[in-house]
Amino acid sequence: MRIHVVTLFPELFASVLETTMLKKGQERGALAFSFRNIRDYATDKHRVTDDTPYGGGQGMVMKPEPLIAAIEATGSGADRPRRVLLCPQGALLTHARAQALAAYGALALICGRYEGIDERVRAHVDEELSIGDYVVSGGEIAALVVIDAVARFVPGVLGCAQSAGDESFGVQLLEYPQYTRPPEHRGARVPDVLLSGDHQAIAVWRRREALRRTWERRPDLLAQAELSDDDRAFLAALRSRRDR
Ligand SMILES: C[S@@+](CC[C@H](N)C(=O)[O-])C[C@H]1O[C@@H](n2cnc3c(N)ncnc32)[C@H](O)[C@@H]1O
DSSP states (O other): OEEEEEESOGGGGHHHHTSHHHHHHHHTTSOEEEEEEGGGGOOSTTOOOEEOOTTOOSSOEEOHHHHHHHHHTTOOGGGOOEEEEEEEEEEEOOHHHHHHHTTSSEEEEEOOOTTOBOGGGGGGOSEEEESSSSOOSOHHHHHHHHHHHHHTTSTTTSSSTTHHHHSTTTTSSOOOOOOOSOSEETTEEOOHHHHSOOHHHHHHHHHHHHHHHHHHHOHHHHTTSOOOHHHHHHHHHHHHHHHO
């Protein structure tokens, strides 16, 4: 997958893309990144990319001409990437959306700054994506979140193809608790079942702990989860214990 980033601050990406999974993904040829600095598409002497808002008000708005030119420079025709504008007013990024975006051969992630973008830019993107119901100061941090979440689904990026699907939200359940050595730390013991070597019992324990955790923390997810009769019985027992 090729990911183009349209930004005023390409230097913000270097340390993240040059480490860990994202670096390995590039080394394996599964990921490639390219950057379009919006300032390079400004045509005036001072390469201005923002201006005051019509109608007054605080802050600056990103001008349409250099931003649209930078977006178009990411490719056209068969090479046109899926254009994604990072925006707090967009659809919320979810596990499912990240997985769907990974199926595109190329993405262009468009990063806003200041008070945001001129409204006319929206007609030049395919979708708008928000990383949560809060505002960060620029689209670059949001783009890094999208890059990381999407890259996990691109074949060849994670060591084990299974991992991305197994995590919290993969099956609309939060992940079960994880432990590693030592078996006891300051009196807190690893559950015996995990030390038992009984893979069947471990699978049952993990499934139930995932159900318990989701029920306690994100009961809204259970409505969309695929549940077996055993799962339903376990959840019913949890509810009746609570109601006693
Ligand atoms: C300070 S914000 C502008 C917010 C804008 N005035 C508004 O209220 O919608 C500047 C840029 O940061 C990015 N941004 C901020 N919060 C975001 C979020 N929750 N998700 C995605 N991008 C975000 C967007 O690219 C946005 O154009």
